[in-house]
Amino acid sequence: xxxxxxxxxxxxxxxxxxxxxxxxxxxxxxxxxxxxxxxxxxxxxxxxxxxxxxxxxxxxxxxxxxxxxxxxxxxxxxxxxxxxxxxxxxxxxxxxxxxxxxxxxxxxxxxxxxxxxxxxxxxxxxxxxxxxxxxxxxxxxxxxxxxxxxxxxx
Amino acid sequence: xxxxxxxxxxxxxxxxxxxxxxxxxxxxxxxxxxxxxxxxxxxxxxxxxxxxxxxxxxxxxxxxxxxxxxxxxxxxxxxxxxxxxxxxxxxxxxxxxxxxxxxxxxxxxxxxxxxxxxxxxxxxxxxxxxxxxxxxxxxxxxxxxxxxxxxxxxxxxxxxxxxxxxxxxxxxxxxxxxxxxxxxxxxxxxxxxxxxxxxxxxxxxxxxxxxxxxxxxxxxxxxxxxxxxxxxxxxxxxxxxxxxxxxxxxxxxxxxxxxxxxxxxxxxxxxxxxxxxxxxxxxxxxxxxxxxxxxxxxxxxxxxxxxxxxxxxxxxxxxxxxxxxxxxxxxxxxxxxxxxxxxxxxxxxxxxxxxxxxxxxxxxxxxxxxxxxxxxxxxxxxxxxxxxxxxxxxxxxxxxxxxxxxxxxxxxxxxxxxxxxxxxxxxxxxxxxxxxxxxxxxxxxxxxxxxxxxxxxxxxxxxxxxxxxxxxxxxxxxxxxxxxxxxxxxxxxxxxxxxxxxxxxxxxxxxxxxxxxxxxxxxxxxxxxxxxxxxxxxxxxxxxxxxxxxxxxxxxxxxxxxxxxxxxxxxxxxxxxxxxxxxxxxxxxxxxxxxxxxxxxxxxxxxxxxxxxxxxxxxxxxxxxxxxxxxxxxxxxxxxxxxxxxxxxxxxxxxxxxxxxxxxxxxxxxxxxxxxxxxxxxxxxxxxxxxxxxxxxxxxxxxxxxxxxxxxxxxxxxxxxxxxxxxxxxxxxxxxxxxx
Numbered sequence: 001x002x003x004x005x006x007x008x009x010x011x012x013x014x015x016x017x018x019x020x021x022x023x024x025x026x027x028x029x030x031x032x033x034x035x036x037x038x039x040x041x042x043x044x045x046x047x048x049x050x051x052x053x054x055x056x057x058x059x060x061x062x063x064x065x066x067x068x069x070x071x072x073x074x075x076x077x078x079x080x081x082x083x084x085x086x087x088x089x090x091x092x093x094x095x096x097x098x099x100x101x102x103x104x105x106x107x108x109x110x111x112x113x114x115x116x117x118x119x120x121x122x123x124x125x126x127x128x129x130x131x132x133x134x135x136x137x138x139x140x141x142x143x144x145x146x147x148x149x150x151x152x153x154x
Numbered sequence: 155x156x157x158x159x160x161x162x163x164x165x166x167x168x169x170x171x172x173x174x175x176x177x178x179x180x181x182x183x184x185x186x187x188x189x190x191x192x193x194x195x196x197x198x199x200x201x202x203x204x205x206x207x208x209x210x211x212x213x214x215x216x217x218x219x220x221x222x223x224x225x226x227x228x229x230x231x232x233x234x235x236x237x238x239x240x241x242x243x244x245x246x247x248x249x250x251x252x253x254x255x256x257x258x259x260x261x262x263x264x265x266x267x268x269x270x271x272x273x274x275x276x277x278x279x280x281x282x283x284x285x286x287x288x289x290x291x292x293x294x295x296x297x298x299x300x301x302x303x304x305x306x307x308x309x310x311x312x313x314x315x316x317x318x319x320x321x322x323x324x325x326x327x328x329x330x331x332x333x334x335x336x337x338x339x340x341x342x343x344x345x346x347x348x349x350x351x352x353x354x355x356x357x358x359x360x361x362x363x364x365x366x367x368x369x370x371x372x373x374x375x376x377x378x379x380x381x382x383x384x385x386x387x388x389x390x391x392x393x394x395x396x397x398x399x400x401x402x403x404x405x406x407x408x409x410x411x412x413x414x415x416x417x418x419x420x421x422x423x424x425x426x427x428x429x430x431x432x433x434x435x436x437x438x439x440x441x442x443x444x445x446x447x448x449x450x451x452x453x454x455x456x457x458x459x460x461x462x463x464x465x466x467x468x469x470x471x472x473x474x475x476x477x478x479x480x481x482x483x484x485x486x487x488x489x490x491x492x493x494x495x496x497x498x499x500x501x502x503x504x505x506x507x508x509x510x511x512x513x514x515x516x517x518x519x520x521x522x523x524x525x526x527x528x529x530x531x532x533x534x535x536x537x538x539x540x541x542x543x544x545x546x547x548x549x550x551x552x553x554x555x556x557x558x559x560x561x562x563x564x565x566x567x568x569x570x571x572x573x574x575x576x577x578x579x580x581x582x583x584x585x586x587x588x589x590x591x592x593x594x595x596x597x598x599x600x601x602x603x604x605x606x607x608x609x610x611x612x613x614x615x616x617x618x619x620x621x622x623x624x625x626x627x628x629x630x631x632x633x634x635x636x637x638x639x640x641x642x643x644x645x646x647x648x649x650x651x652x653x654x655x656x657x658x659x660x661x662x663x664x665x666x667x668x669x670x671x672x673x674x675x676x677x678x679x680x681x682x683x684x685x686x687x688x689x690x691x692x693x694x695x696x697x698x699x700x701x702x703x704x705x706x707x708x709x710x711x712x713x714x715x716x717x718x719x720x721x722x723x724x725x726x727x728x729x730x731x732x733x734x735x736x737x738x739x740x741x742x743x744x745x746x747x748x749x750x751x752x753x754x755x756x757x758x759x760x761x762x763x764x765x766x767x768x769x770x771x772x773x774x775x776x777x778x779x780x781x782x783x784x785x786x787x788x789x790x791x792x793x794x795x796x797x798x799x800x801x802x803x804x805x806x807x808x809x810x811x812x813x814x815x816x817x818x819x820x821x822x823x824x825x826x827x828x829x830x831x832x833x834x835x836x837x838x839x840x841x842x843x844x845x846x847x848x849x850x851x852x853x854x855x856x857x858x859x860x861x862x863x864x865x866x867x868x869x870x871x872x873x874x875x876x877x878x879x880x881x882x883x884x885x886x887x888x889x890x891x892x893x894x
Contacts (some may be wrong), residue, residue, distance in 0.1 A: 029873050033784040041784050049777045083816075083849065084777035086870060 003145035026089030075104040186220025218248035313463040336428040377403040398433030408461040570610035599638030607739030628672030640665040671729040772802040773816040828862040
């Protein structure tokens with residue numbers, strides 16, 4: 001059956017995301033919180049994450065473009081981004097943010113710019129993947145199937 | 155005829171006598187007049203003349219005498235009455251003055267004489283003082299010499315330098331002919347000539363120590379004059395000259411242990427060196443007292459200096475020894491570290507490199523098994539599988555053992571089905587058992603809990619190993635496995651008295667006995683069973699393979715599980731019983747299936763939902779706020795969200811049971827809010843529980859939270875189970891302090 005195919009694809013895809021380290025167990029937590037009373041919880045949270053992150057990344061680009069960089073502000077933005085990414089389990093984004101913060105603390109502009117690039121990269125990557133994931137889920141739901149729960153038994 | 159005298163013409167020319175009288179009188183008068191003048195002149199010159207008054211009198215007397223004689227010049231011839239008058243007056247005066255002077259002189263002359271005596275006396279005194287001065291000077295010089303000598307001797311800590319310097323300086327100070335030092339030999343029976351002043355390299359003359367002259371010197375603390383002919387003194391060839399006087403003094407060789415606090419050591423049992431000093435040849439010099447004193451003092455100083463040198467040598471030697479030991483230890487430590495590092499590297503490599511292919515082989519072989527195979531192929535695959543399983547077990551065993559030795563192995567605790575473990579073991583040994591035609595019976599006590607908390611994998615490994623050994627060493631017969639909960643009475647009859655298991659509320663001791671009727675173990679081999687790589691050398695075991703590690707590993711696992719394992723056997727051929735006890739935890743009732751990737755968290759009890767619990771969440775970050783809200787809503791709470799500290803303070807009321815706040819919020823930080831909340835709600839039961847959500851739980855953060863009165867700290871990101879357990883803990887105890 002098609003639904004089974006799509007379900008299997010979804011499973012494999014999700015598994016791959018975990019294997020590659022893009023997502024961590026926090027994402028599973030989010031999935032667990034989704035139930036009948038809250039059917040779109042994950043999508044809502046992730047969309048909120050996307051909006052927040054776009055804003056933060058813009059602010060960061062502007063702040064680092066200034067002639068005299070306000071590292072405190074930059075640090076606070078990165079801190080926010082780190083918090084959001086760790087809340088939804090975007091592991092690689094979070095790690096990039098941690099590195100970013102280190103450079104902020106030593107006030108290394110070059111390092112900060114490099115890290116910003118990296119954070120953006122990771123963010124767009126995870127955004128892409130999550131959007132694909134949601135599309136697959138959408139397909140399953142429209143075909144009448146149910147989204148399978150992931151069991152992580154390594 | 156010659157009347158150059160110009161005197162009175164009435165001069166009778168033949169009266170020569172008169173003429174001579176005349177001249178004499180004149181000269182007398184002259185003398186008489188000039189003597190006082192001289193006296194006055196010289197007394198005026200000299201400063202000291204006590205008797206001026208006498209002088210005046212004497213002067214008067216002389217002048218008058220002179221006058222008399224002068225007047226005589228006129229009275230020798232015819233003279234007038236005036237002249238006679240003058241003459242008489244003068245004579246009268248002269249008489250008076252002479253008498254007075256005579257009388258006075260009686261007074262004065264004794265005085266003058268006594269002056270002389272006093273002068274003699276003073277001269278004697280001066281001579282005596284000079285002598286004393288000379289003595290003092292010599293003494294002071296001696297003192298200076300001693301100080302200088304001492305300084306020279308003490309300025310070095312090298313024994314040879316000390317002794318050589320002593321001899322040189324003494325020789326110089328006292329202008330000696332020869333100076334020598336005789337040291338006692340190791341055996342203490344002879345004195346050996348060690349140092350001399352003049353001769354550069356004294357040949358090893360020795361002299362027996364018990365000569366009477368030497369004893370005499372050793373028994374006195376003073377310098378003793380000895381004969382130049384005695385053997386110790388005949389070091390310097392004197393040839394035809396008469397040898398100078400010789401003096402010998404003892405030099406005590408003090409040992410560190412000789413020094414007591416209050417008194418000088420008794421010198422009766424000590425060793426002495428002998429210092430011999432010879433005055434120059436052919437001189438009449440004698441040893442003076444002060445010189446002897448000097449020699450004695452120097453000898454004492456030398457003794458002290460030598461002991462200092464000895465102490466120094468001792469401590470230097472000890473220090474060198476310590477340094478060598480340090481270096482050796484350091485080297486050994488470095489070698490050990492290198493060895494450990496090499497071993498760890500090796501293990502790390504082994505671990506990964508060897509396991510990976512093993513797993514691949516096993517996994518693929520088992521997959522292969524699932525496919526369509528011809529019977530021969532199936533047999534081959536099964537053999538491959540079995541062999542690789544064996545190899546994998548072997549690798550794991552060795553690696554496990556090394557990790558166990560290291561102490562780095564930790565148990566993976568989790569809840570598992572105890573009954574299932576035993577069943578699994580049975581399944582695993584079923585093939586061999588059926589081949590060997592052994593009979594296996596499993597007996598699980600009815601009070602044995604179905605679920606337990608512990609390391610399932612390792613417990614199974616232990617049981618499997620023990621049962622496997624039973625099977626391995628039995629050719630036929632039966633094996634019985636019994637498992638039950640160890641009770642207190644039974645605990646006392648365990649074989650060793652060191653093991654005192656104490657059952658408690660949330661744990662129990664599982665006791666497993668595996669009895670077989672196989673070849674058994676002889677009593678003297680029993681202690682060796684658990685040592686690794688050691689196997690009993692009976693022929694039956696030699697072809698059963700295995701590394702001998704099994705029981706050693708089991709013992710370590712059992713120890714990790716706070717238990718004990720031992721084997722009882724009545725002897726060879728009489729079978730044996732392996733018994734072990736391990737501590738397992740009693741699980742709480744499970745309500746929800748656990749997520750398999752979090753084995754460390756024991757499942758918790760209590761309500762799974764907190765219906766209607768009013769909770770306030772403050773977080774500036776929208777995403778994490780939404781996630782936290784989602785968590786709490788899922789648990790059934792009634793969640794109010796605020797995004798700033800001011801709003802939080804505004805909204806918080808005593809209806810809210812718990813306040814979750816993000817600890818690092820710009821503006822008013824989380825700590826301040828906690829303080830404000832404390833201020834707002836003074837009564838404890840009205841105040842909501844305050845919990846901080848933070849990204850780091852280092853000591854400083856925790857201390858700060860405690861300081862401001864927070865009830866708990868949670869590390870973000872929070873999982874569902876963590877939140878659940880945190881809430882239940884909080885509501886139950888009203889305080890949690892840490893949840894990671």
